[in-house]
Amino acid sequence: MVSSVIAEEDSMNPFFPDSEEKKKKKKGCFRPRLIFVFFIIVIYYLFSAFGNFPKVQKIAEVLMNSGGMSEDDSLREANTISGQLSFVASAGHFSTVQAISILSDRTGRKPFLLIAMISVAFNVASYMYIPPLWILYLTSAMTGLCDSLWTVTVLSILDVSKASSRAGGLVLLEVANGISMAGPPLLAGYISTKWGYNWCFAASLVGLGVGILVIMIFPETNVDKKVGKFNWKELSPVTTVSVLFENFGVFLLSILLSLFLFTTMGVGSSFVAWFKYEFNGERHVLLDDFMLSTVVCVRGIGSIFSYFLLKLLVPLLGEKFTACLGVFLTSVLTACHFSATSFHWQFLYPIVFFQNASAGIVVPTIQSYISKYFNKEGQTKIMGVLSVIKTIGASVATIVFPIAFSWGTRNSISLLHFWIASVLALALFVIMLLFFLFSKVQPLEDWKIEKIEKIERNSRRGSLLLPDDETTRLYTNTK
Numbered sequence: 001m002v003s004s005v006i007a008e009e010d011s012m013n014p015f016f017p018d019s020e021e022k023k024k025k026k027k028g029c030f031r032p033r034l035i036f037v038f039f040i041i042v043i044y045y046l047f048s049a050f051g052n053f054p055k056v057q058k059i060a061e062v063l064m065n066s067g068g069m070s071e072d073d074s075l076r077e078a079n080t081i082s083g084q085l086s087f088v089a090s091a092g093h094f095s096t097v098q099a100i101s102i103l104s105d106r107t108g109r110k111p112f113l114l115i116a117m118i119s120v121a122f123n124v125a126s127y128m129y130i131p132p133l134w135i136l137y138l139t140s141a142m143t144g145l146c147d148s149l150w151t152v153t154v155l156s157i158l159d160v161s162k163a164s165s166r167a168g169g170l171v172l173l174e175v176a177n178g179i180s181m182a183g184p185p186l187l188a189g190y191i192s193t194k195w196g197y198n199w200c201f202a203a204s205l206v207g208l209g210v211g212i213l214v215i216m217i218f219p220e221t222n223v224d225k226k227v228g229k230f231n232w233k234e235l236s237p238v239t240t241v242s243v244l245f246e247n248f249g250v251f252l253l254s255i256l257l258s259l260f261l262f263t264t265m266g267v268g269s270s271f272v273a274w275f276k277y278e279f280n281g282e283r284h285v286l287l288d289d290f291m292l293s294t295v296v297c298v299r300g301i302g303s304i305f306s307y308f309l310l311k312l313l314v315p316l317l318g319e320k321f322t323a324c325l326g327v328f329l330t331s332v333l334t335a336c337h338f339s340a341t342s343f344h345w346q347f348l349y350p351i352v353f354f355q356n357a358s359a360g361i362v363v364p365t366i367q368s369y370i371s372k373y374f375n376k377e378g379q380t381k382i383m384g385v386l387s388v389i390k391t392i393g394a395s396v397a398t399i400v401f402p403i404a405f406s407w408g409t410r411n412s413i414s415l416l417h418f419w420i421a422s423v424l425a426l427a428l429f430v431i432m433l434l435f436f437l438f439s440k441v442q443p444l445e446d447w448k449i450e451k452i453e454k455i456e457r458n459s460r461r462g463s464l465l466l467p468d469d470e471t472t473r474l475y476t477n478t479k
Helices: 002-012 034-052 055-067 071-107 110-126 134-146 149-160 163-170 172-182 184-195 197-217 237-246 248-278 289-335 338-342 345-371 376-410 416-438 446-461 468-472
Strands: 441-443 476-478
Touching (some): 034 110, 034 149, 034 197, 055 071, 055 197, 071 110, 071 134, 071 376, 110 134, 110 149, 110 197, 149 163, 149 172, 149 376, 163 172, 163 289, 163 345, 172 289, 184 197, 184 289, 237 248, 237 376, 248 289, 248 376, 248 416, 289 345, 338 345, 345 376, 376 416
Antiparallel strands (some): 441 476
16 A cells, blocks of 8 residues: 555656755745754753752752761762652653653644753752752652653654664764763863852853753744644553554564663663772772763763764664664673773773763664654654653663662672673673564665655645555554
8 A cells, every 4th residue: 555655656746856846945944954953952961961960969068068967978868869859850751751742743842842941941940049958859840741852852853854864863862962971071070179069050051041042043843743633642651652562563672772771871870889989099099080070071972973883884784783783782892891990990991982882873773763663643652652661761770770789899799780781781682683683574665764754744734645544554564
């Protein structure tokens, strides 16, 4: 059926550069390039990093000044409170991200990008005016409910990218995250040491304010807004999670993606504690916080490099085997952390660089591959569900891996959490490779998907109507 519709469309209006329809430009309709979306992501990650860096230290300072706690007790209590705040934000994100994804199909992406940036700014500002601590819980809940910028940005990238270049667009999220790690930790550490934590929060607010202004002048990416009868049941995260079970490949890859994020987030959440434990001067060599920040910066540079790595590998290997290679290299490099403790700590620099570069190509390629199973409406649902799964995986990792690290250090196995992550990633690699080699249901070729997507855009504009079963079906091809 799909082939016949494509053939009919070709006969009516061929997809060639000199096509008359392609020459026509709808008045007021401008599809921005990825650089516009990337600019928003960079502002968000960059200045959020400024605000996130001193949060725990600020809470500890307040506890010492108001509660008479010692420095160690205040840090432990601040870490507990920080975990509670993260849980509150995650719960809010889980409850609304699906609704925001679906509503953005009708209202456009800009309103929700704006709401997300404003909510983060309120949260950062609240740290300048504590105590009382209940303000932090309130603003964390508000941020969790409103901040779906990651999901809406993914949808914006899907709006402006073709199927063949989708992974290259999604990897920009990893690049932006890398930029936020490559510089802000050093600068924020210097500012907080010289002038105090509130100056970091002030710098973050200025940057987020710039981001709000940029979004206001930012061209809308979703120019083909969904119309028609609204189904309120779609706003429920429980109802829409059924999209995972429409196809075994979608379900399996989503679970594998969640587990992969569980391993990478888990290693990241325990990295600072492990670094301070290993290199405090008793076991190996005394390294201060500045040296730690240089390692974090190298991790960020590795995430930036993932863009160029993906651009190199996807044309050579395709999205499927690029993702497999990324998972395999992440497993091997995670296990290689032993070389830093067994030989020299400076081995950490190449290890974390290539580890983050390898991990950075996995998420965008799998997201891109999953999105090709669906039409535009289905993509909105599945990306919302993936955001929920991502949140769950990250939240569980921040609990499990610190426990594994604590148990390992008490039993002289400080690398235990690295071994766990490495073995799990290796298992994910084997399962993913077997699926890609032997699965009978795969997405259509990129050029077919691009033609169908154009037909659907025409359908929404009324120039060419497709049967209902064609506009909602999975874009799959059975071998």
